[in-house]
Amino acid sequence: MRVALFLTCVNDTLYPDTGRAVVKLLTRLGVEVDFPAAQTCCGQPHYNTGYRHEAEPLARHYSDVFGPGVASGDYDAIITPSGSCAAMVRELYPRMGERARAEGRGDRLATALAPVIPKTYELTEFLVDVLGVTDVGAFYPHTVTYHPTCHGLRSLGLGDRPTRLLAAVKGLELRELPGAQECCGFGGTFAVKNSDVSAAMGADKVRNAAATGAEVLCAADNSCLMHIGGTMSRLQVGMRPVHIAEILASTEEEPLV
Amino acid sequence: MSGTYLGMPAFPEAAHDAVRNTTLRANLRHATHTIRDKRARAVAELDDWARLREAGKQIKDHTLRHLEHYLVQLEESVTAAGGTVHWAADADEANRIVTRLVLATGEREVVKVKSMATQEIGLNEALEAEGVRAYETDLAELIVQLGDDRPSHILVPAIHRNRGEIRDIFREEMGSWGRPAPEGLTDTPAELAEAARLHLREKFLRAKVGVSGANFMVAETGTLVVVESEGNGRMCLTLPETLISVVGIEKIVPTWQDLEVFLQTLPRSSTAERMNPYTSTWTGTTESDGPRTFHLVLLDNGRTDTLADEVGRQALRCIRCSACLNVCPVYERAGGHAYGSVYPGPIGAILSPQLRGTQSEIDASLPYASSLCGACYEVCPVAIDIPEVLVHLRERVVEGGPVTRRGTKVTLKPARGHAAERAAMRAARWAFTHPAALAAGQRLAARTRRFHPRTVPGPGRAWTDTRDLPQVPAESFRDWWQRTDGGKEAGK
Numbered sequence: 001m002r003v004a005l006f007l008t009c010v011n012d013t014l015y016p017d018t019g020r021a022v023v024k025l026l027t028r029l030g031v032e033v034d035f036p037a038a039q040t041c042c043g044q045p046h047y048n049t050g051y052r053h054e055a056e057p058l059a060r061h062y063s064d065v066f067g068p069g070v071a072s073g074d075y076d077a078i079i080t081p082s083g084s085c086a087a088m089v090r091e092l093y094p095r096m097g098e099r100a101r102a103e104g105r106g107d108r109l110a111t112a113l114a115p116v117i118p119k120t121y122e123l124t125e126f127l128v129d130v131l132g133v134t135d136v137g138a139f140y141p142h143t144v145t146y147h148p149t150c151h152g153l154r155s156l157g158l159g160d161r162p163t164r165l166l167a168a169v170k171g172l173e174l175r176e177l178p179g180a181q182e183c184c185g186f187g188g189t190f191a192v193k194n195s196d197v198s199a200a201m202g203a204d205k206v207r208n209a210a211a212t213g214a215e216v217l218c219a220a221d222n223s224c225l226m227h228i229g230g231t232m233s234r235l236q237v238g239m240r241p242v243h244i245a246e247i248l249a250s251t252e253e254e255p256l257v
Numbered sequence: 258m259s260g261t262y263l264g265m266p267a268f269p270e271a272a273h274d275a276v277r278n279t280t281l282r283a284n285l286r287h288a289t290h291t292i293r294d295k296r297a298r299a300v301a302e303l304d305d306w307a308r309l310r311e312a313g314k315q316i317k318d319h320t321l322r323h324l325e326h327y328l329v330q331l332e333e334s335v336t337a338a339g340g341t342v343h344w345a346a347d348a349d350e351a352n353r354i355v356t357r358l359v360l361a362t363g364e365r366e367v368v369k370v371k372s373m374a375t376q377e378i379g380l381n382e383a384l385e386a387e388g389v390r391a392y393e394t395d396l397a398e399l400i401v402q403l404g405d406d407r408p409s410h411i412l413v414p415a416i417h418r419n420r421g422e423i424r425d426i427f428r429e430e431m432g433s434w435g436r437p438a439p440e441g442l443t444d445t446p447a448e449l450a451e452a453a454r455l456h457l458r459e460k461f462l463r464a465k466v467g468v469s470g471a472n473f474m475v476a477e478t479g480t481l482v483v484v485e486s487e488g489n490g491r492m493c494l495t496l497p498e499t500l501i502s503v504v505g506i507e508k509i510v511p512t513w514q515d516l517e518v519f520l521q522t523l524p525r526s527s528t529a530e531r532m533n534p535y536t537s538t539w540t541g542t543t544e545s546d547g548p549r550t551f552h553l554v555l556l557d558n559g560r561t562d563t564l565a566d567e568v569g570r571q572a573l574r575c576i577r578c579s580a581c582l583n584v585c586p587v588y589e590r591a592g593g594h595a596y597g598s599v600y601p602g603p604i605g606a607i608l609s610p611q612l613r614g615t616q617s618e619i620d621a622s623l624p625y626a627s628s629l630c631g632a633c634y635e636v637c638p639v640a641i642d643i644p645e646v647l648v649h650l651r652e653r654v655v656e657g658g659p660v661t662r663r664g665t666k667v668t669l670k671p672a673r674g675h676a677a678e679r680a681a682m683r684a685a686r687w688a689f690t691h692p693a694a695l696a697a698g699q700r701l702a703a704r705t706r707r708f709h710p711r712t713v714p715g716p717g718r719a720w721t722d723t724r725d726l727p728q729v730p731a732e733s734f735r736d737w738w739q740r741t742d743g744g745k746e747a748g749k
Contacts, residue, residue, distance in 0.1 A: 007734055009689065009695075012699070012735055013729070014727050014730065015727075015730075016730050016732060016737055017730075019737075020734070020737065020744065023743060023744055024744070027744075035734075035735070035738045035743060037738070037739065040688075040689040040690070040692055040695055041685075041689040043686075045682075046685070046686060048629060048648055049651060049678070050624070050648065050651030050652040050653075050654060050656060051652070051655060051679070051682045051686075052648075052652050054683060054686045055686075057686060057690050058686060058689050061689065061690050095645070102567065150628070150630035150632075154631035154632070154634070154635055155631060182586050182632075185628060186628065187628025187629055187630070188629075189625075190625065190627065190629070191719075191720060192716050192717070192719045192720055193625050193719075194269050194587070194625065194626060195269075195719035195720065195722065196269065196273045196276045196277075197269075197272050197276060197590045197591055197626075199276075199723035199724070200276045200282075200590045201587075201590060202723070202724065227724060229727065230720075230724030230726065230727065231723065233724075234723060234725050
């Protein structure tokens with residue numbers, strides 16, 4: 001199996017370790033990974049802030065980068081370690097195509113986006129649904145609490161896939177996060193436009209996480225982790241945020257430090 | 258106190274103070290968490306909830322699609338049953354009609370059933386201006402009215418108040434509105450309820466005019482329906498000689514059978530009850546029973562304009578259960594007042610900017626009063642995709658575009674105050690469609706990483722005031738991939 005990695009702009013720029021972890025994990029599971037270098041951003045920051053017409057060229061760019069490989073059968077799937085970017089492609093790209101049609105601009109956008117939409121998977125759903133594995137052979141001797149990010153939870157419906165993967169990690173002790181399904185308060189530009197409310201939500205999330213006594217808060221989205229981690233650092237609660245890909249990539253031979 | 262809340266500051270400013278008010282935060286947190294947990298249990302009891310939700314959505318969508326037909330049918334049924342129908346295009350017209358009807362009775366006071374529509378139009382204030390006193394009879398509305406306060410929640414308007422605050426309001430204010438609070442009133446719920454009961458009873462028995470809204474209007478029979486928990490609504494609907502009901506045109510359902518869906522989904526979603534304690538229905542007038550005169554004021558006030566918007570129209574499915582408020586993490590921290598509207602929370606954030614337009618500062622800020630977490634959509638018993646409408650309205654604010662105002666299509670210009678953001682979005686879009694430029698920017702950021710400040714000026718300050726920034730890595734992923742051929746080369 002050969003897949004294209006859509007790393008996302010945030011991970012590429014700020015969290016390259018997550019990208020390396022995805023490559024290491026998928027390679028270990030026998031999946032060949034390619035990284036099309038022309039990839040950038042799915043357009044979610046634009047779309048969700050109200051700039052749909054600025055987001056459209058980015059959706060087209062996504063289909064230009066990944067579409068040909070999907071069409072030729074070169075890529076069996078497009079994998080992204082971000083629930084919210086996967087939700088952007090799968091849930092909102094179809095909507096963008098419909099809106100363009102409603103504005104009298106025809107089917108061109110919808111047609112261009114159609115091939116990449118069903119082929120885009122968030123990492124944990126790819127592992128569980130497509131590869132059919134829950135034990136990925138990982139080793140991570142730490143106490144971990146898992147925060148299911150909103151778009152992964154509600155847009156993609158990831159359900160218990162991430163926690164099943166974590167539960168199968170050797171040495172890992174999973175602790176339940178109180179109020180797990182509540183938003184951490186990131187919400188893209190919401191974190192800046194409504195920073196007081198965002199900060200209050202973040203502080204509550206961090207306090208709930210700290211109450212578990214776990215060493216690590218794990219999630220499948222680095223944007224949320226950037227907000228939660230930044231709050232943890234400011235509140236000095238002695239926990240660290242870690243992306244799920246890095247935990248799943250960790251092994252006894254090459255442990256994540 | 259104005260029903261239209263003109264001159265409210267934008268949401269972030271209004272929320273700023275609420276977030277720092279620890280009593281308010283504690284009251285809201287306790288109340289919303291209690292009711293959201295109860296709602297989840299009440300909903301889980303039904304194995305056909307998903308189908309009920311879909312049925313509610315379908316009934317509402319069908320009715321909205323044929324709204325004109327059902328409204329005409331309703332008018333005929335109400336008239337045939339001895340009622341009189343009035344059409345109000347906006348708040349002013351509705352207020353004029355109701356005021357005229359009340360003054361024509363010769364009365365100078367009315368008793369009111371809790372009603373969002375009359376709050377939306379600011380009816381109490383309009384009546385006051387003509388020398389008519391309107392008495393709220395719902396317990397929570399009474400607390401809000403006596404406290405010269407604003408409702409903070411659709412279903413529980415006094416959600417932001419605790420028992421001690423309510424006792425103080427009763428002690429200090431009841432006397433100037435009617436029967437004073439009993440001597441030595443404490444903050445036990447039973448005593449507070451009894452004080453309200455005595456205070457209100459005197460008004461029920463005296464009032465000649467009642468004013469209500471309605472949860473539903475049944476087109477086929479001309480029947481109006483109010484569901485409530487306390488029974489005071491039924492007092493107002495049966496004791497007065499004249500009953501005036503002000504109802505939004507979207508509250509219509511075609512048949513009695515349609516109620517079977519909503520009388521299950523509404524109470525479970527709102528009060529987490531299997532069935533609400535009081536369901537009152539009234540059809541025109543009846544010999545020797547109930548009011549002798551019945552008027553129905555059908556309120557548009559921006560609803561047909563909202564109906565013209567193909568994305569935003571789903572907001573008109575709303576049955577005002579307030580489940581979305583109770584699960585909303587933003588509402589929980591900011592409270593209802595910050596929304597500057599009688600419709601707070603997620604539904605208010607999409608309803609108010611559609612009914613009132615996005616011109617004012619508060620209305621332009623409401624579509625952003627959400628982290629788009631989707632919890633509101635998940636609980637909505639008529640499946641309103643609130644996040645979808647929020648994003649749609651954000652687009653209206655920043656990009657402008659076509660809207661319908663008073664039945665005429667107009668093109669809105671982008672709102673002012675977004676120029677810098679728009680420029681930044683355009684610049685980002687350019688960089689994201691030019692990967693080489695993005696890579697160059699990443700390299701520049703990596704080279705200068707040791708000089709990045711811990712706090713940043715401008716809009717970024719909103720981030721660094723409460724959160725630390727992540728450190729920019731020495732090498733972006735794409736550069737690592739290129740340098741090591743995806744980790745295959747040495748030096749990974």
